[in-house]
Amino acid sequence: MFLVTGATGFVGKGLQTTLRQYEIPFRAASRSAGDQLFPVGIIDGKTDWLAALAGIDVVLHLASVNQNLVERSPSTLETYRTVNVDGTINLAKQAAAVGVKRFVYISSVKVNGEWTDPGKPFTPADAPRPKSAYAESKLEAEELLRTLSHDTGIELVIIRPPLVYGPGVRGSFDALVRLVRRQIPLPLASIKNRRSMVYLENLTDLIVKASSHPNAAGRTFMISDGNNPSTAELLKMIGSATGSPSRLVPFPPVLLEAAARLVGKQDLAYRLTKSLEVDISETRTKLDWFPPFQMSEALFKTLGTQRPTEEEA
DSSP: OEEEESTTSHHHHHHHHHHHHTTOOEEEEESSOBTTBEEOOSOSTTOOOHHHHTTOSEEEEOOOOOOOSSSOOOOSHHHHHIIIIIIHHHHHHHHHHTTOOEEEEEOOGGGTOSOBOTTOOBOTTSOOOOOSHHHHHHHHHHHHHHHHHHHHOOEEEEEEOOEEEOTTOOHHHHHHHHHHHTTOOBSOTTOOOOBOEEEHHHHHHHHHHHTTOTTTTTOEEEOOOSOOOOHHHHHHHHHHHHTOOOOBOOOOHHHHHHHHHHTTOHHHHHHHHSBBOBOOHHHHHHHTOOOSSOHHHHHHHHHTOOOOOTTTO
C-alpha cells in the first residue's frame, strides 16, 4: 500500500491516475477532507500522520509549498521551511517508526541551481547550488532525509524534476501557451538556450518505477522528457500543437535581460534566455527507464489538441 501526499496538487492528481493504471493500491492524503481523500490537517512539524500511515509500505511525498514566479507565492525561507523541511522530516520520522520500507521524495532541479552552462547539464553528482529560498528548503529536506535514512534504515529515493507540464498546468508554461495563442509577436527568435522539462505522465511513471526498483534505494535521480529545446523551439512546438503559429522576431537576449532588470523581472527573463538542462542517463541506466511520451506527443496531450495525420501534416 502506498501513501500519496499532496494528492490534490497538479502532480498528485496525475500520480493517482498512474497508480490506478498500474492497479497499485494507495491512500491519498490531503490537508482537508474530500472524496476518497484522507485528511491530515495542516502540514508542519507537528502533523500526526500515524492514522494515514497505517498499513503503508511506501510513501510518495509530494506535498510542499512551491515557487511560482508568475503567480504570487511565499518569499521567505521560513515560510517554505515550515512545510518543505519540518513537515517532510516529521512525516519521514513517523514513517520510519512504523516500519515503512521506502520514502520517495519529490524535490526540485532547483537544488542544483537556476541555470546551466552550455554543454554542462545538471547531474545528481553535482554540488548543490540553490539560489532561492524555495530551493534551499528542498536541499535542507534532502540532507535531513539522508541522515534519517542512514539512522533508521528506511530507504530513500530523491527525484529532482524540472518544470512539469501537462493538462491543467498553470504558471510559466501556461503563460507561454497563452502568449502563443494570442499570436503576440515575441522577441525570442534569437535565443539559443536549452531547457529541460518533463511531461506529467513521464514524471508519474518514473515515481512509480522508483517506488519499487531495487536500484533506486539511496539514489537521487534527474528526470526530463529526454530532449532539451530552446525557448524558440519550444514556442514553435506549442504553436504547432495549438494551431496558432508562434510569431517570433529577432532580438538580442542580452538586451532582453537588461530590459527585464529595469522592471524587476530578471528571474522571469532568465527562464526564457538561459539554459537549464539535465542529464537523465543515470536514471535510464539504473532504473531501465525511458520516458513513455515524447515531447511532441506530450504537448498535443497537454493542450487538448489532435495530432495531425500524415495527410494533414
